[in-house]
Amino acid sequence: MGKRILAVDDSASMRQMVLFTLQAAGYEVAQAGDGIEALNWARTSTADLVLTDVHMPRMDGITLVRELRALDHYKLVPMLVLTTESSQERKADGKRAGATGWIVKPFNPAQLLATVARVI
């Protein structure tokens, strides 16, 4: 498939789980440990999809989505927020910042792939 996904999470185990699942499905995956790192990477690189955790040090996922949307080359890139919070209120925050959608944690590899397949 060759689509490139940027996965952002401060937890190494979550990153590995996402990485493993997506790579096994044939995606190319770039990783970042927080919003700042992701944003710095994104300034010079493109991705077909961004997956980001919400709670992260330095820059949280919602701010990251907002910052990415402000970049020309990320204006039309799908962005999904990984969240443990399933209330509408949280989701609305994500939408307002420009997220395409969300995946509610905990999710298993199959759910992750199904959700990703929905946008790219």
Added chain:
Amino acid sequence: MTLDPEMAEIAKVFFQESREGLDSMEAGLLSLNAATNREDIDSIFRAAHSMKGGAATFGFTEVAAFTHRVETLLDEMRTGVRPITADAIQTLLQCCDCMREMIAATEAEQPLDQGRIAGLDSDITHILGEPAGVPPGAPPSAASRAAPLAVSTQEAIDDDPQVKGWRIDFAPVADLLRLRNEPARMFAELERLGAIVTQADVSRIPSLDMLDPEACYLSWRIDITGQIPRRALDDIFDWVDAGCRLEFTPIGVSPAGAPAKVDSQAQPANIAAQGPSRPEREAPPPGAPPPGAAPHKTTGDPGSIRVSTKKLDNIINLVGELLITQSMLSGCAEGINQGGFDRLRQGLTQLARNTRELQESVMQIRMLPISSAFNRFPRIVHELSRKLGKKVEIRLTGEGTELDKTVLEKISDPLVHLVRNALDHGLETPEQRLAGGKQETGTLELAAAHEGGNIIIEVRDDGAGLNKARILKRARERGLVPVDQELTDEQIDNLIFMPGFSTAEQVSDVSGRGVGMDVVRRNINDLGGNVQILSKEGQGSTIRIRLPLTLAILDGQLVRVGKEVYVISLLSIVETIQVTRDRLNTLVGRTEVFRLRDEFLPVLKLWDQFGVEPDSRSAEGSLLVVVEAEGMRVGVLVDDLLAQQQVVIKSLESNFKPVPGIAGATILGDGTVALIIDVADLIHAVFERERGALGRNMGAGLPGARHRVSGTSLGMAS
């Protein structure tokens, strides 16, 4: 839940990460007080939050549920709903311990300590239950996977077997496409559930000059047939319902059945009504953290990789070989002097520099900041000072100082012992301190710094200091010091490192039975380091530990005996003296001693020890290398001192049985093997032998005491 092999591998990362998260939570909690800023509490919260998410992902539901409870409390604290009290912090600290145990038990696939979990859970409930305008947390099992708000009311019609299909009216907001929600994809998903008929309403499309190419002007009516649960539709439209007009009308339900229409527009109203009660809970802080904010040394992640120690040791070994080759080539070049070979020499100089730099950077991989050992102390001090009824402030300095992983691991326990001792015996109670005209709160400082090729670790307290009279009295009682021997203050202080010495008048459960200080010193000596104490009565004590940065490389002094070359660690050498016959005496028995200023040092002839032929057996004209370990000194007789150089330590253990007095070997530039002398081992052997001789000849009850004390006296001189 059983994980497949790949996930099990990733779960290992989760366990490690959770332990690190708990460490940082604990450190954060210990520094928490009412004045703590939001950023600090946020990072504690985040640690709990990540752990919860990970635990749930890997199917460790009990860990997830308990962590969720902790997270709930932390969340209320960080949003200011719940005050930060000492009790709450104490409970959270206990929760950290509990979670650590849960993680360990889960990893080992052992049962969890349900009683403890339930106990702490009810403690949290108790704290959360205090009136604060917030309802108590939901039961853990439900809370870990809270269901979306809106769904429950519709459960009734979800699986109504009468439903033959749905009519969906969908009028999205204009920026639907901008957020990359593709209606076409959604329809494709619908199609997988059942046959669909789609009608698009194009009436809202404006004239071309008004048209925003990124906006969505279409709305749709979709009829889907099939017995489809409402949930499945919700999933597909989950991301787009906010702000959109989205109506689901069941087809084929009798009018008497469930309500004909479910309007999702009711939801935003719900949210609005709820909003103000928890303002900005997940809203991002405005912008990134303030640019001037000081980075957190203890909680920050410097970005790390995990490399197995075995692989590293392999590389280190290879670098050692490279070093040897380089030194061999340099040896060859020594003899060449014609101009044509200048380039060779230049190349060799460069090789030498590259090798050294490579070596340094590879060694760096094994280096870890001492903070990983220091970070446990705030908790230890917190708990202990509570137990002892003392007020103690702990200060850590130089936490970034790096040292070899092995050294770091081995120094941890001795440090704990020293800190416990300082708290138990060194620092006074608040009353005693006030009476002594000091601040009520005592200070304990752990400091680390580099000094040359060594690391210096100090444990300082501003407590009572050592009671010299009591120490001396006790040492005399125990026969550690002859009654008539005069000792300096420093000598007295360092008596506490002698085996079997205890200063505590009563044994407490904190620092144990006083068997520790000699063990502490032995452990430090085993690492090739040394320890000393400086104390002022009434003002406090400082224990100073000096350690080599690594165990793989040694700063060595090459010495020659006959044709053999040996290496002695520079750290253990006190001084070297030219021997004159008149200062050598033979004591009763056959032990020779050398008079150095006011003390007599036992003399060890290396040629006897290792059975080699020296230049001359007379000792006259030989050199005496004074070495020290564990507070004891001996003079080692050698023929000559050669170069001082860093040597790569090669273990002999894989090929030979342990050789007394030999710590390992190294390969010199000329390719010959030189043995590295184990100074502590040699000294022990000398004193063992002497003790026997003295015991036989003098019938003394205090074998070796004299030498030990004189050794201690000079133990301070480094």
